[in-house]
Amino acid sequence: MSASVYTMGGMIPNTILYLFMQNFKKTPIARGDIVANAMNNQHTSFAEVMANISEILEKSFGIELTGVGQKSGRCSYGNYILMKFKCFEDMIWTVLERLQLSKAICKQRQNLRCILNQEYVSTLLLKPEESSSGQYRYDWGLRAEKEISKPSVLKFVTELFPGKQPYGFPAQQSIDMGAQNKDSTEGE
Numbered sequence: 028m029s030a031s032v033y034t035m036g037g038m039i040p041n042t043i044l045y046l047f048m049q050n051f052k053k054t055p056i057a058r059g060d061i062v063a064n065a066m067n068n069q070h071t072s073f074a075e076v077m078a079n080i081s082e083i084l085e086k087s088f089g090i091e092l093t094g095v096g097q098k099s100g101r102c103s104y105g106n107y108i109l110m111k112f113k114c115f116e117d118m119i120w121t122v123l124e125r126l127q128l129s130k131a132i133c134k135q136r137q138n139l140r141c142i143l144n145q146e147y148v149s150t151l152l153l154k155p156e157e158s159s160s161g162q163y164r165y166d167w168g169l170r171a172e173k174e175i176s177k178p179s180v181l182k183f184v185t186e187l188f189p190g191k192q193p194y195g196f197p198a199q200q201s202i203d204m205g206a207q208n209k210d211s212t213e214g215e
Contacts, residue, residue, distance in 0.1 A: 033067045038076050041065045043083065046092070046109060055095050055106035074103055089114055114165045116140060 033041065045065035049056045062070045077092065084090040094104025120136055133139050140163060147153040151170035155163045167175075 033069060035072065035076065035079070038066045038069065038072060039079050039083070042076055042080055046080070046107070050109045055108050058103060058105050058107070061107070077103065077107075084109070116143075116163050116165075119143070119165070 042061060042065040045061060046056060049060075058073065062068055062073055066072065066076060081092040084092050091110035093108050093110050094106070095108055096104055096106045098104050116139055120139055123132055133142050143153060143163075143165065144155070147165075148155055148168070151168040152175075153165040153171065154168040155165055157163055
């Protein structure tokens with residue numbers, strides 16, 4: 028019986044799912060484990076798969092795939108981690124445009140930072156962090172952590188996209204699951 032060969036289109040979603048599942052452990056994910064468990068031992072495709080995944084995670088979910096430790100080859104690291112979800116200003120603007128809210132919330136794109144700071148940072152709903160490129164990234168602020176239910180936000184987002192279920196947004200669902208697990212252990 029011959030081993031099945033995965034196509035690029037099969038390896039990418041398998042690997043993304045594997046990375047999200049392993050991310051719950053909060054420990055670095057070994058390259059060898061990724062290749063063995065998500066790519067059917069097709070190590071020659073590793074660099075291409077990871078480059079595609081890195082782009083998908085950043086553009087679709089605001090998550091950064093980061094290599095850690097020493098490089099194990101000319102273009103890859105031995106271990107990988109998923110960095111905490113953070114929203115860049117560009118991503119926020121794109122979401123507002125897709126939801127057709129950009130005109131209602133902020134008439135001009137250059138005013139977005141001012142509005143975010145006045146309305147959300149000042150009330151501790153968002154926490155800003157300036158990146159090396161001068162862009163700001165926003166994370167949940169102290170008030171948002173305490174007052175806003177991440178499951179309810181995920182439910183609202185899935186309602187905006189008919190036919191999508193919470194599992195259709197795995198990064199956000201993993202964040203949501205982490206919040207639920209934390210909440211359940213704090214109550215014990």
